[in-house]
Amino acid sequence: NAGVTQTPKFQVLKTGQSMTLQCAQDMNHEYMSWYRQDPGMGLRLIHYSVGAGITDQGEVPNGYNVSRSTTEDFPLRLLSAAPSQTSVYFCASRGWGVGTQYFGPGTRLTVL
Amino acid sequence: SQQGEEDPQALSIQEGENATMNCSYKTSINNLQWYRQNSGRGLVHLILIRSNEREKHSGRLRVTLDTSKKSSSLLITASRAADTASYFCATARDGSSNTGKLIFGQGTTLQVKP
Numbered sequence: 001n002a003g004v005t006q007t008p009k010f011q012v013l014k015t016g017q018s019m020t021l022q023c024a025q026d027m028n029h030e031y032m033s034w035y036r037q038d039p040g041m042g043l044r045l046i047h048y049s050v051g052a053g054i055t056d057q058g059e060v061p062n063g064y065n066v067s068r069s070t071t072e073d074f075p076l077r078l079l080s081a082a083p084s085q086t087s088v089y090f091c092a093s094r095g096w097g098v099g100t101q102y103f104g105p106g107t108r109l110t111v112l
Numbered sequence: 113s114q115q116g117e118e119d120p121q122a123l124s125i126q127e128g129e130n131a132t133m134n135c136s137y138k139t140s141i142n143n144l145q146w147y148r149q150n151s152g153r154g155l156v157h158l159i160l161i162r163s164n165e166r167e168k169h170s171g172r173l174r175v176t177l178d179t180s181k182k183s184s185s186l187l188i189t190a191s192r193a194a195d196t197a198s199y200f201c202a203t204a205r206d207g208s209s210n211t212g213k214l215i216f217g218q219g220t221t222l223q224v225k226p
Contacts, residue, residue: 004154033213042200043155043216058213090154092214099143099204101214103154 001026006091006104013081013111021076021107023091031094032074033058033101034066036087043090049074081111118201118217126225131188133220135201136181142204144177145214146186149198158186158199193226 007022025032033048035058045058049068063085065077074093078085088108092101119134135144143162147155161168161177161184168175174187188195198221202214 035216040218042218043202045213045215048213059215092155099145099160100157101145101155101202102157103147105154 003027004091004093004102004104006089006107008107009105011107011109013078013109015082015111017081019078019081021078021089021091021109023074023076023104024072025074025091025093025102026072027093027095027102028071029093029095029102030071031096032068033092033094034064034074034076035090035092036060036085037090037106038087046076046089078109083111085109086111118199118220120220121218122221122223124223124225125191127191127193129191129224131191131195131222131224133186133199133201133222135184135186135217137184137201137203137215137217138182139203139205141179144175144184145202145204146173146175146184147200147202147216149200149219151197155200188222191222191224193224195222196224197222 004025030051034046035043037043044060046064047066049055055066088106090106091104094101117136145160146158149155159170159175161175172189177184198219200216200219202216
């Protein structure tokens with residue numbers, strides 16, 4: 001299994017541009033989440049999903065959209081990038097009834 | 113807001129010594145988890161302790177949980193240079209065990225000198 005994969009690994013955007021961060025998992029996990037990691041802030045939950053077609057907001061959802069059309073994929077969309085969204089983004093997944101989350105390698109995003 | 117507060121923020125020890133990190137949280141929880149993050153990499157799950165457990169071991173790792181004090185500690189015994197990483201506690205609140213929602217602390221950066 002590849003586990004949780006994320007693309008791209010690095011991205012530079014200009015303010016106002018939009019883009020989609022991709023996340024996929026091949027473990028048939030129901031639960032998927034997006035976090036952002038900023039220096040000194042730990043990880044903060046952006047959005048999460050408990051299954052295909054079901055998403056909900058986390059701690060810091062503003063400026064981000066998600067959808068979950070399949071079990072495998074959970075893309076994160078930045079509608080109009082702002083410098084405050086410069087961060088490292090991690091996607092994670094978890095199976096039913098199991099606490100352990102599996103994390104992707106992250107996407108380092110810089111917004112100029 | 114952050115659920116977990118970790119202490120210390122940074123820790124530097126010699127190889128062979130033990131390292132202890134502490135985590136405090138604010139609300140009642142279903143379980144508490146510890147993760148490791150090597151520089152520039154994703155997080156790797158280390159150990160999970162449920163709210164009805166007080167202590168758990170995994171290899172050189174020992175985790176304790178005190179729900180009355182809303183705190184947990186992670187002990188790494190006989191540390192190695194390869195243990196150099198950031199360590200995060202994460203909590204799943206009561207009622208959220210089936211949503212995958214984890215709230216992370218700010219982390220402890222551990223440096224183990226050879």
